[in-house]
Amino acid sequence: MINRITDNKFKLISKYEPSGDQPQAIEQLADNIEGGEKAQILMGATGTGKTYTMSQVISRVNKPTLVIAHNKTLAGQLYGEFKEFFPNNAVEYFVSYYDYYQPEAYVPSSDTYIEKDSSVNDEIDKLRHSATSALLERNDVIVVASVSCIYGLGSPKEYSDSVVSLRPGLEISRDKLLNDLVDIQFERNDIDFQRGKFRVRGDVVEIFPASRDEHAFRVEFFGDEIDRIREVEALTGQVLGEVDHLAIFPATHFMTNDENMEIAIAKIQAELEQQLAIFEKEGKLLEAQRLKQRTEYDIEMLREMGYTNGVENYSRHMDGRSEGEPPYTLLDFFPDDFLIMIDESHMTMGQIKGMYNGDRSRKEMLVNYGFRLPSALDNRPLRREEFESHVHQIVYVSATPGDYEREQTDTVIEQIIRPTGLLDPAVEVRPTMGQIDDLLGEINARVEKNERTFITTLTKKMAEDLTDYFKEMGVKVKYMHSDIKTLERTEIIRDLRLGVFDVLVGINLLREGIDVPEVSLVAILDADKEGFLRNERGLIQTIGRAARNSEGHVIMYADTVTDSMQKAMDETARRRQIQMAYNEEHGIVPQTIQKEIRDLISVTKSVLPDKEEVVEIESLNKQERKDMIKKLEGQMQEAAGLLDFELAAQIRDMILEIKAMD
Structure with a gap:
């Protein structure tokens, strides 16, 4: 057993001082946490420095903190930022350690059993172990995680007792x-x-x-x-x-001592006999034979080695849990009085809700056909209500909080003022009659000023037709659809910023990494067609794409003004009014964000430094591709070592694309 150091304090290092409405947001959030309030919402507009505010709050309340993001890329970005703010404290990173993961599954229609296949990222595995050991050793810990943190991890007591x-x-x-x-x-x-x-x-x-x-x-x-x-x-x-x-600390998170292992094996054997009797009664002899052979092999491995492939499927027995009882997760490694911050909560909370059902339907198939014991169903992510039971205090962070968050609390703290003085863009509605020619004129006006344009449509066909038409009109335009791979997508954004082309057409431009300061015009076609991308939240997010430029402007093309459109325009106008008043009072002139354009394709160039042009992967032979993969893997590890997980993820995706060619 180890003793946790509890007197360490968070020390925030930053050359910036809180500005705009950050001081009020920080004070309100921290006061409410110190006053014992369970749930709050930080409703911060795009570009207002929400991560900095979160850091200030953590520094003030001095609680171990779990920050959850809805994907690995965002988690990596947040991890890098928190590392800079807290260089002397334990900032940890906890996401799925699989580079590649094919879950175990069975497809009865074709009688196909798919064995679990995975590739573990050694760097991320190290960081996961670093996170759990830090939580047991000290109090000044921030763990930035994906929703991987609600998946089973093994008992923290067994883990700490095994140290x-x-x-x-x-x-x-x-x-x-x-x-x-x-x-x-x-x-x-x-x-x-x-x-x-x-x-x-x-x-x-x-x-x-x-x-x-x-x-x-x-x-x-x-x-x-x-x-x-x-x-x-x-x-x-x-x-x-x-x-x-x-x-x-143990080399695995799934630890069981000898005494508990014998108890677990006895329970596994008892469950096996019970399930075999059910299969035999139902005449499922093949399923019974399959289950008997697999489980007895696993029992032998557990008895001799203390481990077997797929040991997590027996975690209920290893942990001594009852049927249906939630698994241990990263949340159980935190002390009771910890703080949770949910980044982009309108996305992340939806993910937390959906994880359980998808996992269960796949495992039920494995159980029904004799590939796993029923107890494997308890190797699962938490249900949302089980996640809620772990919440001591929570802050939901989003520019557009979802209905769920608003049901949890009435405490909404706004952060609207940007440190750069930038305003939310002006929004106007124009009729659909003649919209394409009208838009063409607006695009040309932006091109003359060396500014860029986003156009969002509702259908793939319209996006393609629009792109073809603008090309005929001499506009430098590209269409970004969902089939485009990560690396190519990143290159498209870079080319847009560099002015290789001036207009980007897409269906969903809300994904991370689409913030381009050079974009001064966002055109929303079919704005009056209600749906996921045209509801109030979706429209506000899309409008935010033009909030990084001092000339930001949004045109909605529609024949009617829907409730969602009106609410989005009202909210944008309200924020804009507050921002203008603040700027006027403090003599601030809005400045377009200056954001470095990273040479994202330098990865390809540095692999073959003697060539200036970007290498066409398709033109390489098998051995050259193999050599390139080897060099890229080295660069991926180097990027991860420098904590540049966004770049590491891009290199990883490039490696997977090259491997797929063989």
Whole structure:
């Protein structure tokens, strides 16, 4: 067992001071948290510095904090920002560690069993271990996570009880330490020294923790006593210093001691016999044979090795949970008095709600056809109500909070003023009659000023037809549809910013990474067609695409004004009025955001530095593609090491695209 350090304080480092309405938002949020309020909404307009406000609140209330984002890319961006704000505190990253994941499944219509297949990202696995160990060791922890945090993880008590605690002067034999390390799933390898492994040289044991990537620990014995413990460079062996205490956390999050393992195996056997009897009674002999063979093999592996592939499917028995009881998740590793912040809550809360049902329908098929015991159904994500039961205090953060968040609280704190003085764009409605020619004139006016245009349509056909027409009219235009791969999508955005083309047509331009300061005009076609992309929330988000430019303007083409349109325009006008009044009072002149254009395709160029042009992957032979993959993998690890997870994800997607060609 380990003792958590509880007197560490968050220390925010920033060259900026809160400005605009950030000070009021920070004060209200922090006061309410300190006053015990359970739920609040931070309704911050695009570009108002919501992450900075969140950081200020964390620094003031000084609680361990879980920040949840709705995808890995956004989580990576937030992680990088929080790391900059809190360099002296534990800022951790917890997302799914799979680069590739094909879940176990069965398709009865074609009698096809799909075995689980996955590729684990070693860097992310390290960061997950770093997150859980930090939560058990200290209080000044921020974990930035995706919805992966509501999936089963193993018991935090078993995890912390399994920690091997070492200090100089401790009486323990070398062989006892080696056995303890094997018990917590460390592997001995005297040659290939990596995370989760140890090696032995006489009276010296070197241990490479699962939460580290460069530093290991050298434990030196004198007889049956630890003489000293040194931190060393894993690759070179260079001594970095001595340590007074070393806590070695398990190499896996799914830990069970010997006594509980025997209890779990007995329960698995009992459930197997019960399920076999049901199958035999129903005449499902094939299913019974399949289940018997698989489960008995897993039991043998658990008994001999303490582990088996798919061990998580037995987690209910390993954890000692009852049927239907929620699994342990990352949330259980936090102390009781912790804070949750939900970024882009209108998206993230919907994801949290939907995870359980999709997982259950797939697993029920596996159970019904004898691939898994019924207890596998309890290896699952949390239901939304189970997630809610973990909430001590929560802040929902969004420019457009959803209905769910508004049902949870009446406390809505607004953040409308941008530090740059930028206003929400002016919005007008124009008739659909002659809309294309009208829009063409607006585009040409923007082109003359070296500004860009977004056009959002409702259908793929209209987007394609519009793109073709504008091309005929001499407009430099591109259409971004859902089939475009991540890397190509990023290149399109970069080319738009550089002026390679002037107009981007799309159906859904709300996705992350679409904020382009050069865009001064957003045109919304069929604005009066109610639906997901034309409801109040969708319209406000789309209008926000023009909020990064001082000349920002939005035209809705419609023949009627729907309730959603009116509400979106009213809300935008209200915010704009507040922003204008603030600017006038403080003598602020709005300035377009200056955002560096990163050379996103430099990845391709740096692989073949002797060539200036972008390489056409299709033109490479198999060996050249293999060489490129190897170099890209090195760059992906380098980007991840620099905490640039957005770039690492883009390189990863490029690797997957190249691999798909073979």
